[in-house]
Amino acid sequence: MTAENNEITPIDGNEHSELRQNHVIAERREKLKSIREQGIAFPNDFKPDALAAKLHAEFSGMENETFDAKPVPVKVAGRMMLKRVMGKASFATIQDNSGRIQLFVGSSNIDEASYEAFKHWDSGDILGATGYLFKTKTGELSVKVTELRLLTKSLRPLPEKFHGLTDQEVKYRQRYVDLMVNEETRATFVARSKVVAAIRNFMLQNEFMEVETPMLHPIPGGASAKPFMTHHNALDMQMFLRIAPELYLKRLVVGGFERVFEMNRNFRNEGLSVRHNPEFTMMEFYAAYTDYHWLMDFTEQCIRAAAIAARGTATLIYDGREVDLSKPFERLTIVGAIQKYAPQYSLSQLNDCAFLRAEILKHGTKPFDHAGLGALQLALFEETAESQLWQPTYIIDYPVEVSPLARASDKNPEITERFELFITGREIANGFSELNDAEDQAARFNAQMKAKEAGDAEAMYYDADFIRALEYGMPPTGGCGIGIDRLVMLITDSPSIRDVILFPHMRAEA
């Protein structure tokens, strides 16, 4: 850059270039400037006494004769979403936490200065209105405004009022805007809140205690996944963001808290997809003296209760297809599911390792050098049957080699008392009778260590303290994790996990 260029380059700064680029924002900054000059620009002394939705619910049946006979004074506040200025009788629609209500701003009802000021306020501004309820001649319940105040000036314009905000990226990155203008987005997160509350209530009613275990783990455990790594300075210690709370929750069962649950975040340093966010919410629970049969009954009831709390029904529509949570969930073994959904395979083929290996390769899945029969059957299940499990289905009896924390079956030491729950072709929950034999668990950890040394990045670490805990004796216990984000996707008919996470992770903005 030459000296000449330097001379003509104006002050560089984000604010400055934005002002030059966006005259809409510049205009609003000018308005704010003059508001500041006139007094307190951001007053905090207006206290609304009514919410839009409650006013509609309570007064929409009343007519103007009633309002005339007995006036209903109200103070409402909210963001101005629409404004219709017409000479001396204008309207504005404001939105509060509950919904929207229309303001009638007539020059004969408020002072002239306020009316003139109102004409220059913008969509997105936060207003406080004092007045009386009435009905317009089209029958819409409205507030006849007698006093109108600008509580917060909005410097940025709202998205276009008819089409709204549709850009997925902006919806995710600027969720605050999405929430302002898209009622469906608000509804999704209200539903999520209800699901979480319903699950918490369900657990508490069943005498589970809510606990909080560490998010920072010295040894990541409880799942097969790649962890996020971090470092604690004062302890000069490598730490991991937890991939699952499982091993801590089981320590609590050892300690005598026989029914515990934790609903919180897990972190996995893996790919992102429509079903995967680097941090996701899981509800894990453990109950002493229960087994996986009990867990399946219980999980079913919990999920049903969550759907009813959020939607009022256990019969849902997902992606245009019905999902019925009201009936007992089907239970199939891995082989049984393949036979049902991929009947081209004979039972003898399904017990033939060489055949399975070849068949899995046809589906383009990774090689399985050390995989035994059970793991091969599981892989074929995942390729052929899993995505077809639309109605809620428990798949049971997972092979021991892929279930290092689950109790082996008394009848067959190759399989575990484990299930995964699939709905709409997606895994929603995973549970099992817990392995409480400390010596067996130590052996399983050793096998995982070998797998890790052989290059399996997701294999588990040996957790000596967890073994020590088991050596004190853990009662026979059932434990299960429910993927809350995926459950909310199902209940809110959302196609992407990002639609049910308020601030999904995205690449850094360019």
Next chain:
RNA sequence: GGGGCGUUAGCUCAGCUGGUAGAGCAGCGGACUUUUAAUCCGUUUGUCGUGGGUUCGAUCCCCGCACGCCCUACCA
């Protein structure tokens, strides 16, 4: 990681076989005392994601890159 599609005004989108951009909304000015996507008249706004290439000339054609969405892979 692989594949597909996309990126044009603050928002939603047009833009023909290449001649450096338009509409609606929003904004600004005006009219209007029951509108509700108010209406009517006038009017402002763009590094056409980014860097190269081809060309007299590129929003348009070619290549790279960035970002996004979808599919796929790992995974819950």
